[in-house]
Amino acid sequence: MEQRSHKLSIAVATVLLAASSATPAEETAAPDTSAWACKKCTFAQGYTSEAELGAGWLDDSSAKFGDYTGLDEDGVYVVANAAGGVALDSGYHLDYELLDLGLDSRAASVEGGKQGAYEFGLSYDRVPRRISDTGETIFSGGDDLSLPGGWVRAGSTAGMTALGTSLRPVDVGYDRDRYGANGRFFLGDKWTFGLDYKRDERSGTRPRYGSFGSVSTEMLRPIDDSTDRINADVRYQGKHWFAQLGYFASIYDTKAAGFQFDNPFNAAVARR
Amino acid sequence: MIKFGRDSDTPVGVQNSMCLGCHEKTAVANWHMGPHDVNSVSCAACHDSHKAKDAVLTRATQPDVCYTCHVAERSQFQKVYAHPVRQGKLACSDCHAPHGTVAHKQLVRATVNDTCYECHAEKRGPMLWEHQPVTEDCSTCHAPHGSSNPGMVKQRGPLLCQSCHSQQGHPSLGYGPSGLPGNAAPATALALGNCMNCHSQVHGSNHPSGSSLTR
Numbered sequence: 001m002e003q004r005s006h007k008l009s010i011a012v013a014t015v016l017l018a019a020s021s022a023t024p025a026e027e028t029a030a031p032d033t034s035a036w037a038c039k040k041c042t043f044a045q046g047y048t049s050e051a052e053l054g055a056g057w058l059d060d061s062s063a064k065f066g067d068y069t070g071l072d073e074d075g076v077y078v079v080a081n082a083a084g085g086v087a088l089d090s091g092y093h094l095d096y097e098l099l100d101l102g103l104d105s106r107a108a109s110v111e112g113g114k115q116g117a118y119e120f121g122l123s124y125d126r127v128p129r130r131i132s133d134t135g136e137t138i139f140s141g142g143d144d145l146s147l148p149g150g151w152v153r154a155g156s157t158a159g160m161t162a163l164g165t166s167l168r169p170v171d172v173g174y175d176r177d178r179y180g181a182n183g184r185f186f187l188g189d190k191w192t193f194g195l196d197y198k199r200d201e202r203s204g205t206r207p208r209y210g211s212f213g214s215v216s217t218e219m220l221r222p223i224d225d226s227t228d229r230i231n232a233d234v235r236y237q238g239k240h241w242f243a244q245l246g247y248f249a250s251i252y253d254t255k256a257a258g259f260q261f262d263n264p265f266n267a268a269v270a271r272r
Numbered sequence: 273m274i275k276f277g278r279d280s281d282t283p284v285g286v287q288n289s290m291c292l293g294c295h296e297k298t299a300v301a302n303w304h305m306g307p308h309d310v311n312s313v314s315c316a317a318c319h320d321s322h323k324a325k326d327a328v329l330t331r332a333t334q335p336d337v338c339y340t341c342h343v344a345e346r347s348q349f350q351k352v353y354a355h356p357v358r359q360g361k362l363a364c365s366d367c368h369a370p371h372g373t374v375a376h377k378q379l380v381r382a383t384v385n386d387t388c389y390e391c392h393a394e395k396r397g398p399m400l401w402e403h404q405p406v407t408e409d410c411s412t413c414h415a416p417h418g419s420s421n422p423g424m425v426k427q428r429g430p431l432l433c434q435s436c437h438s439q440q441g442h443p444s445l446g447y448g449p450s451g452l453p454g455n456a457a458p459a460t461a462l463a464l465g466n467c468m469n470c471h472s473q474v475h476g477s478n479h480p481s482g483s484s485l486t487r
Contacts, residue, residue, distance in 0.1 A: 033290075044324060068356035105361065127361050176391075200391065211470035211486045218469075227393040252393035257478075 049084030063133040063173065070104030070128045078102045091115040104128035104175065116186060123180040129173045131206060135220075136167040138264060142222045145261035153266040155215070160264065174204025174223045189237070196231040215265045225254035276316035278340075284312040291315040306372025313341075318370070332360035338370075345417050354418030366390075367416070384409050388416075399476030401483050405436070406475050429466035437467075 056077045058065075066072020079102045085095030094112035106126055113119030139145035148166040157163055182196040205220040233246035274290065275282045292303065292315075303309050318328045318337055328337040335357050339346035345364075349357045356362050364370070367387050368378045381387040388410045389396045395406065405412040413432060414424050421428045427435065468474055473485040481487065 033293075048324075068359035068361050105359070125361070127356065200393075209469045209472040211472065216469040216472075225394060227391075229390065250389060250393055250396075252396065254394065 045087050045089060047084070047086045050082070052079075052081040054079045061133060063130040063171070066104075066128065067130040067173075068105065068127060070100070070106075070126075072104075072128070072130045072133065091117070113184075118183065118185045120183040121180070123178070125178040125180075127176040127178065129176065129204070130171075132172040135170050135172050135207075137170050137220060138163065138166045138168075139219050139261065140168075143256050143259050145219055147262040147264055151264065153264060155266055170205075170220060172205055172207055172220060174202050174206060177201045192233075192235040192237070194231070194233045194235075196229075198229045200227045202226070210261050212263050212265055217261075217264055219261055221259055222256045224256045225252065227252050276314070278314070278317040280314070280316070284314045287314045287316060291319075302369070302372035302374070304372070305374065306370070306378055308370060309372065331363040334363045334365060338364045348415070348417035351418035351420055353420065353422055353424045355416065355424075384411050395475045397476050399478055400480070401473075401477040401485060403474055403476055403485060429468050433467040433471075 056071075056079065058071060058074045058077070061072060061074045063072050071077065079100060080098070081100070082098040083096065085093060087093040091114045092112075093115070094110070096110045097108070099107040104126055105128055107124060109121065109123040111119070111121040138148055138151070140148065148162070150162055151166065152160055152162045154160045177200070179199040179201075180197065182194070184192060184194045186192055202223050202225050204223050206223055207218055208221045209216050209218050228249075228251045230249045231246070232248075233244055235242060235244040274286060276287050276290075280287060288309075317340075320326050320328075327333040335346075335349070348354065357364070365380075367380060367390075369375075369380050370378060372378065373380070375382050375387075376384070379387045381390065385396075385407070392410075395410075397407065410416075413426060415426050416424065419425060421432075425432050471485045473479075473482060473487060477483075477485050477487065479487045
């Protein structure tokens with residue numbers, strides 16, 4: 001079963017009348033820069049690049065230490081970063097950045113364009129969510145959790161004699177992969193057209209509770225979903241005002257909408 | 273001569289007029305609608321135009337620039353449960369638009385919830401059974417800049433739930449040492465410890481029998 005949620009929002013014509021009377025009294029007219037020359041500032045042209053390579057060692061595993069960093073397992077880690085770009089006199093430029101290669105928190109991005117004409121960007125980012133590495137569960141399965149063979153139901157854990165032999169260790173957490181693409185086109189100094197697309201994909205598990213009347217059990221629920229966002233806008237800039245028309249869509253899609261689990265207690269309901 | 277920066281004697285308006293001469297037409301058209309302009313924050317107080325990589329435009333280093341003024345948020349993000357700003361996976365500008373917006377708290381989207389749904393769209397619904405504060409304002413229960421409680425909630429359960437829900441008709445009793453396990457007669461609700469142990473679907477349920485948000 002698939003569950004989808006859609007939400008569309010439209011922002012129409014945000015008009016700002018920032019006339020001179022509305023500006024703070026402290027502000028004055030912009031200085032006349034026609035005779036100014038940049039003598040001390042150097043503008044990098046051509047190709048530049050840099051790279052880093054490092055290594056580390058963790059003497060113990062820790063989900064909390066690895067939460068959002070990817071450094072959750074003990075052992076040796078090799079980490080690489082790189083960045084660079086090219087800028088030309090004609091106004092074209094292209095830059096890239098690679099971060100935390102070798103870790104689960106790795107990211108990469110590329111940006112480029114021509115000054116005053118257009119710009120674009122591509123990005124990828126993994127966000128590792130490490131919730132627990134000390135958990136144990138009796139359940140097995142993904143979105144249909146079953147009790148182990150020979151399970152002894154009881155009103156509380158004290159009577160569940162198979163509990164000790166049925167527990168198995170589980171790591172709890174999920175990865176969020178984030179993709180992005182954007183572009184902006186400038187038509188003169190009045191019109192701007194923009195398009196921004198982002199996609200998040202998550203996969204893994206997170207804890208949740210399931211109740212059976214007056215008793216409850218904790219288990220793992222699978223996460224397998226994605227969210228797409230699209231933002232498009234067109235803008236006209238006047239001397240003391242602007243108008244902008246925007247469109248935004250967010251689409252959520254999950255492949256883990258259904259969820260069932262056995263009742264480890266001796267209540268009337270065997271499954272939820 | 274115009275001097276730029278946080279400690280400059282040049283009036284902020286004069287400093288900013290240099291930058292706004294070009295940038296007001298695009299990225300900062302809402303500047304005059306924002307509290308940074310109202311509070312006379314100069315562009316150069318945050319931006320360094322002489323560096324190839326402006327710190328405030330880099331996700332990992334941006335928060336330290338913001339923390340220069342927003343010191344309370346610096347401490348909040350050190351809490352054990354917080355968005356991954358400290359780890360460099362999220363920047364202030366992922367939620368806030370520092371150059372001004374028409375939204376409350378300079379959020380990037382029109383409302384608090386729409387901003388949260390950028391990453392947490394699974395909470396958006398619509399659900400068959402809604403939990404009213406969820407659809408109203410995520411920050412009713414959550415502290416987005418960090419909390420000492422799991423899930424970044426403002427209080428631990430059941431105290432958080434009891435800030436709205438009374439005890440009438442349900443054993444949502446207040447925490448007390450006499451009711452904890454190990455005492456003569458521990459209260460069932462206290463032994464469970466948290467309303468969300470049973471009402472796990474506090475963000476809403478699509479189950480046909482999920483009106484009490486237990487499944």
